[in-house]
Amino acid sequence: MEAARPAGTFVVVGGGIAGVTCAEQLAVSFPEEDILLVTASPVIKAVTNFRQVSKVLEEFDVEEQPGTMLESRFPNIKVIESGVKQLKSEDHCIFTEDGREFVYKKVCLCAGAKPKLIYEGNPRVLGIRDTDSAQEFQKELAKARRIMIVGNGGIALELAYEIEGCEVVWAIKDKAIGNTFFDAGAAEFLTSKLMSEKSEAKIAHKRTIYTVEEAKKETRTKSKADYVGSALGPDWHGGLALKGTEEFSHSIHIETRCEVKKIYLEEEFKIMKKKSLAFPKDHHKSVTADKEMWPVYVELTNGKIYGCDFLVSATGVTPNVHPFLHRNNFALGEDGGLRVDDQMRTSLPDIYAAGDICTACWQPSPVWQQMRLWTQARQMGCYAAKCMAAASMGHPIDMDFSFELFAHVTKFFNYKVVLLGKYNAQGLGADHELMLRCTRGQEYVKVVMQNGRMVGAVLIGETDLEETFENLILNQMDLSSYGEELLDPNIDIEDYFD
Numbered sequence: 001m002e003a004a005r006p007a008g009t010f011v012v013v014g015g016g017i018a019g020v021t022c023a024e025q026l027a028v029s030f031p032e033e034d035i036l037l038v039t040a041s042p043v044i045k046a047v048t049n050f051r052q053v054s055k056v057l058e059e060f061d062v063e064e065q066p067g068t069m070l071e072s073r074f075p076n077i078k079v080i081e082s083g084v085k086q087l088k089s090e091d092h093c094i095f096t097e098d099g100r101e102f103v104y105k106k107v108c109l110c111a112g113a114k115p116k117l118i119y120e121g122n123p124r125v126l127g128i129r130d131t132d133s134a135q136e137f138q139k140e141l142a143k144a145r146r147i148m149i150v151g152n153g154g155i156a157l158e159l160a161y162e163i164e165g166c167e168v169v170w171a172i173k174d175k176a177i178g179n180t181f182f183d184a185g186a187a188e189f190l191t192s193k194l195m196s197e198k199s200e201a202k203i204a205h206k207r208t209i210y211t212v213e214e215a216k217k218e219t220r221t222k223s224k225a226d227y228v229g230s231a232l233g234p235d236w237h238g239g240l241a242l243k244g245t246e247e248f249s250h251s252i253h254i255e256t257r258c259e260v261k262k263i264y265l266e267e268e269f270k271i272m273k274k275k276s277l278a279f280p281k282d283h284h285k286s287v288t289a290d291k292e293m294w295p296v297y298v299e300l301t302n303g304k305i306y307g308c309d310f311l312v313s314a315t316g317v318t319p320n321v322h323p324f325l326h327r328n329n330f331a332l333g334e335d336g337g338l339r340v341d342d343q344m345r346t347s348l349p350d351i352y353a354a355g356d357i358c359t360a361c362w363q364p365s366p367v368w369q370q371m372r373l374w375t376q377a378r379q380m381g382c383y384a385a386k387c388m389a390a391a392s393m394g395h396p397i398d399m400d401f402s403f404e405l406f407a408h409v410t411k412f413f414n415y416k417v418v419l420l421g422k423y424n425a426q427g428l429g430a431d432h433e434l435m436l437r438c439t440r441g442q443e444y445v446k447v448v449m450q451n452g453r454m455v456g457a458v459l460i461g462e463t464d465l466e467e468t469f470e471n472l473i474l475n476q477m478d479l480s481s482y483g484e485e486l487l488d489p490n491i492d493i494e495d496y497f498d
């Protein structure tokens with residue numbers, strides 16, 4: 001006898017970009033059905049002003065909104081504001097913090113990720129993930145004279161450029177800045193901008209819009225404070241004054257090829273009688289001992305010790321799988337995310353996952369890789385909903401086109417940055433060539449070539465090359481005969497390949 005089809009609704013867990021996009025798409029696919037969006041955060045993230053810049057590049061704004069706004073846009077979505085504390089996969093149900101139980105026929109887990117902090121729990125170590133943690137950081141920065149940033153990815157890059165009025169010691173494991181996005185050449189291009197005084201007319205670029213009044217946030221209960229809110233995204237710092245106590249605009253010192261060896265709070269440090277270093281204002285002068293006392297001291301693996309007001313750990317994220325693991329034997333990826341296949345299914349029946357929580361385990365296109373980014377959260381959320389709908393109707397669907405080519409557009413140091421395909425020659429071994437074009441202070445163009453074909457590119461500045469390069473990577477045209485002309489600024493490459 002055929003097993004009875006489980007009753008229940010479509011449920012989505014998480015009110016970040018992945019969850020909201022998934023719920024919206026389900027609401028469109030099943031206008032007659034109720035879609036439940038269960039989220040621990042008091043606000044949801046909505047994608048607005050979506051622009052398809054080219055075939056795969058997309059840009060959009062993000063608004064933090066109360067759940068009721070989503071409900072009014074999609075009358076068949078119901079937002080439940082409570083964290084999921086348990087998932088019973090065998091019974092097809094979830095239990096929320098406020099004591100409710102919801103039975104699902106299919107559920108998509110979109111609970112995001114948490115910052116992977118070094119020295120988690122130390123009161124002088126901060127991480128940045130959601131609006132609350134960003135505001136906490138801003139509050140501490142407003143009292144600070146010197147901070148240390150540890151990590152070399154997106155958050156560290158943004159902070160290093162944005163912070164004013166505070167000395168910043170930036171400690172990185174690598175030899176150049178921004179290792180998750182750039183090679184040493186691009187890093188050098190950006191470092192020169194970082195080290196020169198920031199332009200006075202700093203262009204305002206605030207894209208994240210916060211529409212929820214402070215009052216609403218203050219009504220959060222203590223138990224909810226244990227949950228992380230949705231991750232911040234493009235221009236998260238646009239509305240925050242990232243300023244320390246001092247009057248200078250920018251003061252940064254980079255310590256390369258080192259990690260944090262140990263952290264000492266002030267009292268501990270005094271007893272040890274070790275020496276800390278003064279902030280190296282002039283790189284040509286020899287380093288001197290610091291005469292000031294600081295709330296925390298950071299000893300680096302290169303032997304140097306710096307005192308500071310606090311340390312920001314911008315050291316990546318871990319998928320937020322913990323609330324769902326109890327008695328559920330999920331297959332996990334190497335990075336700890338829920339493994340999903342090409343239909344966004346986890347290893348357990350009727351459970352899908354999308355966004356930062358999941359690890360893409362399908363055979364990817366040769367020029368796509370997963371990165372925990374805003375754009376991928378939206379694409380995965382949307383595609384997961386389509387897969388859930390297709391499975392309900394009994395047929396799988398083809399992989400969405402957005403997974404054909406990795407494409408990310410962002411802004412670092414006020415430059416537009418476009419990353420395409422294997423932009424850092426990821427996984428290509430020695431079997432590739434790089435071509436470069438660089439005009440200091442203006443643009444940096446790097447293409448990654450393999451067997452005469454373009455497989456990746458980094459475009460910094462207003463290069464206008466993204467669409468053409470995207471096409472060249474997608475159509476894998478043999479470009480061997482063009483040689484270096486490919487990057488010749490005197491040739492209009494768009495006309496060339498028309």
Ligand SMILES: Cc1cc2nc3c(=O)[nH]c(=O)nc-3n(C[C@H](O)[C@H](O)[C@H](O)COP(=O)(O)OP(=O)(O)OC[C@H]3O[C@@H](n4cnc5c(N)ncnc54)[C@H](O)[C@@H]3O)c2cc1C
Pocket residue numbers: 013014015016017018019038039040041082083084085110111112113128129130154155227228229230231232233234235236320323354355356357372373374375376377410
């Ligand atoms: C400071 C910062 C800057 C960034 N900048 C960029 C950028 O410029 N460009 C870019 O592409 N990406 C950026 N990112 C990354 C991007 O924000 C994330 O990849 C993306 O938002 C992930 O979306 P998500 O929906 O998967 O997860 P999240 O946004 O983390 O949402 C998870 C949701 O699940 C909820 N939740 C958690 N646990 C539970 C539970 N047990 N029960 C119910 N609900 C739960 C949370 O409250 C939240 O609503 C940035 C990230 C940070 C932290």
Ligand SMILES: NC(=O)c1ccc[n+]([C@@H]2O[C@H](COP(=O)([O-])OP(=O)(O)OC[C@H]3O[C@@H](n4cnc5c(N)ncnc54)[C@H](O)[C@@H]3O)[C@@H](O)[C@H]2O)c1
Pocket residue numbers: 118150151152153154155156158172173179180259260313314315316317371372373410411
């Ligand atoms: N503009 C953007 O696209 C943008 C901006 C900010 C954040 N983000 C995203 O938000 C998420 C969080 O950002 P993030 O900067 O924390 O993560 P990230 O993954 O971008 O970078 C983490 C960095 O920390 C370093 N690191 C890891 N462990 C370390 C340790 N123990 N000691 C020293 N360094 C260590 C890594 O080498 C890496 O440089 C990421 O998914 C990131 O892609 C994107």
